[in-house]
Amino acid sequence: MFERPRSGERAVLVRLGLGAQVDPEDLQEFTQLALSAGAQPVATITGRRERPDPRFFMGSGKADEVRDVAAGESADVILVDHALSPSQERNLEKHTGRRVLDRNTLILDIFAQRARSHEGKLEVELAQLKHIASRLVRGWTHLERQKGGIGMRGPGETQLETDRRLIGQRMRVLTRRLEKIKQQRETGRAQRAEIPVPSVALVGYTNAGKSTLFRSVTGADAYVADQLFATLDPTVRRILLPGGTPVVVADTVGFIRELPHELVAAFQSTLTEAREATLLLHVVDASDPRREEHITSVNGVLAEIGADTIPQVLVYNKIDRLEIAPRVDRDADGRALAVWISAAKREGLDLLQSVIAERLARVARQAWIRVPASAGALRSRLYAAGAVRSERVGEDASLELRVELPDTELVALARTPGVEILEVREGDMPCAPGDPYLQSGPILSATKLR
Numbered sequence: 412m413f414e415r416p417r418s419g420e421r422a423v424l425v426r427l428g429l430g431a432q433v434d435p436e437d438l439q440e441f442t443q444l445a446l447s448a449g450a451q452p453v454a455t456i457t458g459r460r461e462r463p464d465p466r467f468f469m470g471s472g473k474a475d476e477v478r479d480v481a482a483g484e485s486a487d488v489i490l491v492d493h494a495l496s497p498s499q500e501r502n503l504e505k506h507t508g509r510r511v512l513d514r515n516t517l518i519l520d521i522f523a524q525r526a527r528s529h530e531g532k533l534e535v536e537l538a539q540l541k542h543i544a545s546r547l548v549r550g551w552t553h554l555e556r557q558k559g560g561i562g563m564r565g566p567g568e569t570q571l572e573t574d575r576r577l578i579g580q581r582m583r584v585l586t587r588r589l590e591k592i593k594q595q596r597e598t599g600r601a602q603r604a605e606i607p608v609p610s611v612a613l614v615g616y617t618n619a620g621k622s623t624l625f626r627s628v629t630g631a632d633a634y635v636a637d638q639l640f641a642t643l644d645p646t647v648r649r650i651l652l653p654g655g656t657p658v659v660v661a662d663t664v665g666f667i668r669e670l671p672h673e674l675v676a677a678f679q680s681t682l683t684e685a686r687e688a689t690l691l692l693h694v695v696d697a698s699d700p701r702r703e704e705h706i707t708s709v710n711g712v713l714a715e716i717g718a719d720t721i722p723q724v725l726v727y728n729k730i731d732r733l734e735i736a737p738r739v740d741r742d743a744d745g746r747a748l749a750v751w752i753s754a755a756k757r758e759g760l761d762l763l764q765s766v767i768a769e770r771l772a773r774v775a776r777q778a779w780i781r782v783p784a785s786a787g788a789l790r791s792r793l794y795a796a797g798a799v800r801s802e803r804v805g806e807d808a809s810l811e812l813r814v815e816l817p818d819t820e821l822v823a824l825a826r827t828p829g830v831e832i833l834e835v836r837e838g839d840m841p842c843a844p845g846d847p848y849l850q851s852g853p854i855l856s857a858t859k860l861r
Contacts, residue, residue, distance in 0.1 A: 422450035426492040433457045441492040453484040478507040537585040610659040612685040615694035616705035617665025620728040624754035625662040652768040686718040697727035725749035779833040
């Protein structure tokens with residue numbers, strides 16, 4: 412094992428092109444990852460291979476070059492912009508005499524530094540333990556020695572087995588704690604769902620300006636920095652759109668190419684805000700020459716977490732760097748597809764809020780619902796949300812309300828005990844009597860949002 416220095420770590424960066432030359436943009440992003448982790452890059456080594464080498468990932472000649480450069484630069488650590496197998500990582504460490512971190516471990520380290528909430532710290536620790544567990548098999552020799560000494564001889568337990576057992580115990584503890592926090596979050600989310608307010612989640616590639624946009628739109632004191640993964644913990648704020656429509660806005664963790672799967676699995680609480688949103692604002696750095704690739708990467712993660720069917724508006728941010736004016740792009744039917752803004756300069760925010768209101772209106776329906784006379788709290792919440800259009804008293808003294816809500820909120824209302832959906836209209840046409848919204852029990856399917 413290698414001791415971590417107390418202060419800045421001198422790092423050698425390694426990036427190989429598999430089947431092609433190294434893309435300078437990929438190398439620049441990896442350099443930003445290293446800087447975000449607190450490393451001090453002192454040398455960069457690139458190369459090209461047709462396929463990874465089973466022993467070092469790179470060839471033996473390139474491994475010798477990495478060793479010599481690391482020694483010449485007095486580097487503390489070697490950062491490899493690829494996912495290494497446990498054996499490749501161990502072989503490189505033995506060959507170079509220095510700690511070796513692959514891309515996944517580097518991202519996990521950044522997440523460990525940035526997590527602020529109790530839940531975020533637990534999720535990062537669990538992801539790290541899952542990653543470390545795969546590195547214990549046939550690890551360093553001290554992990555395989557049995558304890559010795561007077562009174563300590565016997566079959567005993569190897570250090571490797573002890574470490575594996577302790578990691579397993581800690582993972583089970585973390586899993587139970589996260590399950591409890593998840594239940595608490597679900598309770599809070601269910602309480603918010605009782606107040607039928609549509610939710611908007613900010614998603615996008617890391618460092619695209621999501622937190623800056625969140626601060627500009629909501630006025631929240633969100634942390635903003637020009638670095639990768641500046642925000643990890645979900646932040647939720649409620650705002651009023653033009654016309655008085657209330658909306659809940661959530662800021663989420665940024666995505667990146669080749670995001671480790673253990674992190675996608677771990678950060679379910681943050682990603683749930685995106686998965687259960689009414690509308691997604693996909694924030695894109697308009698000045699980035701690889702913005703189309705970043706859009707594809709983000710959409711891939713959204714598909715992985717089951718959020719690819721949620722309506723989405725592209726928000727091209729940082730247009731001040733391109734020196735262009737704010738605008739709205741629409742399709743042939745006049746539907747807004749993209750908004751061009753500058754969150755830092757607060758340019759085009761009025762256009763963005765208008766587009767949000769417009770897109771939410773497109774997924775809203777009018778419905779007549781019946782609630783018991785005793786459901787005064789629910790009635791008050793509907794009025795507070797600005798969802799009630801009119802009201803009448805039924806023959807049995809129940810309350811019949813005409814509300815206008817997004818599909819997802821109508822589904823939530825239909826599941827509420829005591830609430831009966833009498834009629835749902837889309838435009839001027841009522842839904843058929845067999846429509847699932849007219850059920851008061853559990854709804855098996857809902858109309859897909861457009």
